[in-house]
Amino acid sequence: MARLPSDAAGAAPPQLHAVRLRINGRRHELEVPPWVTLLDLLRDRLSLTGTKKGCDHGQCGACTVLVDGERILSCLTLAVMRDGCEVTTVEGLADGDELHPLQQAFLRHDALQCGYCTPGQLCSAVGLIQEGQARTEDDVRELMSGNLCRCGAYPQILRAVCEVALAPKSASDAGEREAGSVGRVTAESLPR
Numbered sequence: 001m002a003r004l005p006s007d008a009a010g011a012a013p014p015q016l017h018a019v020r021l022r023i024n025g026r027r028h029e030l031e032v033p034p035w036v037t038l039l040d041l042l043r044d045r046l047s048l049t050g051t052k053k054g055c056d057h058g059q060c061g062a063c064t065v066l067v068d069g070e071r072i073l074s075c076l077t078l079a080v081m082r083d084g085c086e087v088t089t090v091e092g093l094a095d096g097d098e099l100h101p102l103q104q105a106f107l108r109h110d111a112l113q114c115g116y117c118t119p120g121q122l123c124s125a126v127g128l129i130q131e132g133q134a135r136t137e138d139d140v141r142e143l144m145s146g147n148l149c150r151c152g153a154y155p156q157i158l159r160a161v162c163e164v165a166l167a168p169k170s171a172s173d174a175g176e177r178e179a180g181s182v183g184r185v186t187a188e189s190l191p192r
């Protein structure tokens with residue numbers, strides 16, 4: 001096992017903290033050093049690599065996940081701060097084989113190129129919808145401004161998020177029915 005430099009100097013090993021999380025509906029009980037971010041815990045300990053590390057400094061939004069329903073930057077959040085919380089990552093958005101309406105909209109609008117920013121864009125958009133503040137396309141643009149896309153897929157991302165976020169409830173249901181008539185999108189139909 002790799003040793004920290006301080007071990008060689010005889011310093012005490014880092015104190016581990018118990019953290020209980022429910023992630024994508026599954027309970028986890030872990031012991032982590034106090035400096036481990038939620039992002040590193042998800043990716044390195046739990047192999048939930050859908051959540052991406054971009055800047056690791058809170059500037060790109062690639063690491064966005066939902067904690068107790070609110071979108072947060074997991075690179076700026078220590079895992080120990082979220083003890084007892086409910087975390088949803090991009091892996092938890094689909095309902096079984098059926099993709100989340102936002103995931104379906106991203107596919108319909110071709111709202112990705114390399115896909116690196118996409119998990120963060122999706123989680124952020126889910127949070128945006130739950131916040132209920134977006135009324136116009138400009139609102140969506142502003143409220144998604146923390147999620148950068150180096151490929152410049154912004155027009156398509158905006159169209160996809162607006163389609164779901166701004167749809168009136170009744171129209172939304174109709175839209176889902178219409179989307180279903182075009183072809184139900186499932187996880188299996190995604191490009192590998």
Ligand code: FES
Pocket residue numbers: 052053054055056057058059060061062063064073074075076
């Ligand atoms: S990786 Fe967290 S904001 Fe960029």
Ligand code: FES
Pocket residue numbers: 111112113114115116117118148149150151152153
């Ligand atoms: S699709 Fe490549 S960074 Fe957004």
